[in-house]
Amino acid sequence: MIHKVCNLYGHTPHEREDLFQEIVVQLWKGYSRFRGEAKFSTWLYRVALNTAISGLRKKEKNIAYVDPSILPATFHDFNDNNPDQEQLQQLYEAIRKLNEIDRAIVMLYLEDRSYEEMEEVLGITQNNLRVKMNRIKEKLRKLTNQ
Amino acid sequence: MELDELKEIWKNSEPSSQKADEQLKELLGKTSAGPIRRMKRNLLYELIAIIVSYSITIVYYFSAFQGKLIIIAWFMITIALSFFVYYYRKNKLLNEMECVTCMVKSNLEMQLKTLEKYIRFYLFSGMLVVPISMAIFAWIYYQGMTRFPITGWLDISTTGSPWKPALLWILASIILSVPIWFMNKWYLNKLYGKHIVHLKKILQEMSDD
Numbered sequence: 001m002i003h004k005v006c007n008l009y010g011h012t013p014h015e016r017e018d019l020f021q022e023i024v025v026q027l028w029k030g031y032s033r034f035r036g037e038a039k040f041s042t043w044l045y046r047v048a049l050n051t052a053i054s055g056l057r058k059k060e061k062n063i064a065y066v067d068p069s070i071l072p073a074t075f076h077d078f079n080d081n082n083p084d085q086e087q088l089q090q091l092y093e094a095i096r097k098l099n100e101i102d103r104a105i106v107m108l109y110l111e112d113r114s115y116e117e118m119e120e121v122l123g124i125t126q127n128n129l130r131v132k133m134n135r136i137k138e139k140l141r142k143l144t145n146q
Numbered sequence: 147m148e149l150d151e152l153k154e155i156w157k158n159s160e161p162s163s164q165k166a167d168e169q170l171k172e173l174l175g176k177t178s179a180g181p182i183r184r185m186k187r188n189l190l191y192e193l194i195a196i197i198v199s200y201s202i203t204i205v206y207y208f209s210a211f212q213g214k215l216i217i218i219a220w221f222m223i224t225i226a227l228s229f230f231v232y233y234y235r236k237n238k239l240l241n242e243m244e245c246v247t248c249m250v251k252s253n254l255e256m257q258l259k260t261l262e263k264y265i266r267f268y269l270f271s272g273m274l275v276v277p278i279s280m281a282i283f284a285w286i287y288y289q290g291m292t293r294f295p296i297t298g299w300l301d302i303s304t305t306g307s308p309w310k311p312a313l314l315w316i317l318a319s320i321i322l323s324v325p326i327w328f329m330n331k332w333y334l335n336k337l338y339g340k341h342i343v344h345l346k347k348i349l350q351e352m353s354d355d
Contacts, residue, residue, distance in 0.1 A: 004159075026246050033247065043247060050246040050253050053348065088155050101351045104250065109149070110156040123251030124352055137149050 001111070002048055008095060008103050009052040023051045038120055045108065045121045053100050094143040102136050109133060182244045189240065193233050200226045217286050224282060232271050239264045251352050258345045265334050272330040277319040284315050 002023050010016030026047050034043055095106055101122070108118045115126040124132070200222055207219035243260040245253050 030247050046249065046253075047246045049250050050244075050248070053250060054244070054254055054257055054345075087152060088159050091152055091156070099348075099351055101250075101348060106149070110153055112153060112157070121250065122352070123249030140149055 001044065004107060005048045005052050007092065008107060009100070019052055023048050026051050039117065041113075042117055042120050045113075049104050049121065053104065090144050091140075094140050097143055098136065098139065102132065102139075105129060105132055106136050106140070109136075182240055186237070186240050189233065189236055193229075196226060196229050217289055221282050221286055225279070228278070235267060236264065239267065251349070254345055254349055254352070258342065258349065261338060261342060261345070265338060268334060269327065269330050273323050273327045276323040276326055280315050280319045280322075284311070 002020060005023065006016040006019045010019045027044070030043075030047055034040070038046075095103055098106065101124075104122060105118065105124075108121060113121070115129050118124070118129050119126050122129070204219045204222050204226075207215050207222070239260055243257055243264070245256060248256070
């Protein structure tokens with residue numbers, strides 16, 4: 001799951017590596033405070049997504065913003081023997097074009113999380129999530145058909 | 147390509163390069179590179195630099211010139227004490243800035259609110275430094291004048307008129323405070339401006355339609 005978050009939010013291999021480290025550190029530090037009030041998976045997603053979304057853009061002055069769509073995707077990370085590689089690659093490319101919140105919503109959706117859990121992770125009401133999800137599906141459909 | 151059809155592919159798409167235990171241990175051994183951790187680290191370095199440089203200077207002025215310039219040491223102690231208050235407040239705000247285990251929306255709202263508070267505090271304290279320093283300097287100057295009186299425009303001894311020098315200091319405080327305020331504002335905007343805009347944009351996207 002952490003790798004998926006890093007692949008969705010990091011633009012470069014270096015950023016993905018940094019993000020991975022930061023999420024692991026935050027999970028490690030925060031684990032002692034996990035009281036079981038929410039499901040473990042909910043807690044895990046909160047930590048990972050908070051770290052990925054709310055981090056200040058470091059080195060922004062040195063690195064100009066690069067549209068993720070023009071970056072070569074690093075799908076060599078994935079199993080080369082996966083027969084669905086192409087579809088998965090298309091999916092990642094399309095998701096990366098969405099904004100940060102939509103990326104989180106679609107990731108939770110693909111992870112088969114319920115709307116209730118998505119609300120607990122993101123703090124967006126279930127109704128709003130359903131509306132957003134329909135829009136995201138539409139956007140992804142358009143993006144993958146381009 | 148339908149999203150629902152891709153759920154299975156997605157679930158089975160864990161990268162093959164899983165981190166080994168040793169690599170994880172190594173990662174955990176490294177210091178956090180998170181933005182708030184970096185801000186805290188910078189604040190700590192600032193504090194260490196103040197403690198080291200001020201301690202040396204204070205000790206020097208207490209002992210040098212047969213204690214004649216002891217007043218400068220006291221001036222620096224006052225500045226150092228006010229810096230500790232400043233450090234405490236900034237550190238408190240940084241501690242309140244992040245809650246990675248909270249809901250994403252509430253964490254972002256809290257971060258935005260605290261960051262704006264942090265910036266206001268930085269601006270306010272930065273602007274106050276000049277008049278406070280000027281006031282302390284004026285007091286030291288006054289102490290010196292009572293011992294070694296001079297005449298003329300800068301005469302603020304008990305016999306001279308207090309209005310002229312008071313006006314001079316007020317003017318100097320304003321003249322120096324205004325550019326410092328603008329400079330700090332520009333600097334803070336450069337540091338956090340884009341991030342604040344970004345946070346507001348995300349929160350806007352998260353709000354109910």
